[in-house]
Amino acid sequence: MPKIKKTYSLLPFLESKRLEAGCDEAGRGCLAGPVVAAAVILPHDYKNHLLNDSKKLNEKQRDQLRIEIEKEALCFGVGIVDHLEIDRINILNASFLAMHRAIDQLSEIPDHLLIDGNRFNKYPNIDHTCVIKGDGKYMSIAAASIIAKTVRDELMSALHEEFPVYNWKQNKGYPTKEHRNAILQHGDSPFHRQSFTLIPPEQLSLF
Numbered sequence: 001m002p003k004i005k006k007t008y009s010l011l012p013f014l015e016s017k018r019l020e021a022g023c024d025e026a027g028r029g030c031l032a033g034p035v036v037a038a039a040v041i042l043p044h045d046y047k048n049h050l051l052n053d054s055k056k057l058n059e060k061q062r063d064q065l066r067i068e069i070e071k072e073a074l075c076f077g078v079g080i081v082d083h084l085e086i087d088r089i090n091i092l093n094a095s096f097l098a099m100h101r102a103i104d105q106l107s108e109i110p111d112h113l114l115i116d117g118n119r120f121n122k123y124p125n126i127d128h129t130c131v132i133k134g135d136g137k138y139m140s141i142a143a144a145s146i147i148a149k150t151v152r153d154e155l156m157s158a159l160h161e162e163f164p165v166y167n168w169k170q171n172k173g174y175p176t177k178e179h180r181n182a183i184l185q186h187g188d189s190p191f192h193r194q195s196f197t198l199i200p201p202e203q204l205s206l207f
Helices: 059-072 083-089 091-104 139-162 177-186
Strands: 020-026 035-041 075-081 112-116 127-131
Touching: 020 091, 020 139, 035 091, 035 139, 059 139, 075 091, 075 139, 083 091, 112 139
Parallel strands: 020 112, 112 127
Antiparallel strands: 020 035, 035 075
């Protein structure tokens, strides 16, 4: 019996008469590195049945979709907030700031923003709607999630070359057991977020 290829069907927009930009971030829960956000405006007639939340796609699919999104989008922008800013303003505000910086990069001004999540600091003069799990509901947010994720993965893979003991090429800075064990063995790096709990007390008690 032939294998059926799974397809996804996301909504093209919230309001068809407005120019909407989808916004999402990547790296919010990581122990190291920046938080990266993207904003994407897709054509109203854009279709891609493989487009979905970046977390539900594999690396090859994300990379392929990123190429197409960057080619077909009316415009897109990327915003980055590094670990030092994260420690200074906290990760929630850093996520909002990264989205604002991504919106700043758009060559067209949207009428409306679709924000993944349940909270957002208003961007000047543009209305927004927060959508919980929006990266699995709207095409523009899914596209933003893919760009944000792939850009951040590239940054962490580059940092891996400088600090290979943490295996950021694989874990991308997320709090895996391997990552935390490496922090215990080698200490933290200049790119770790000091405002985060790098090693939970229960793990410390094992050493």
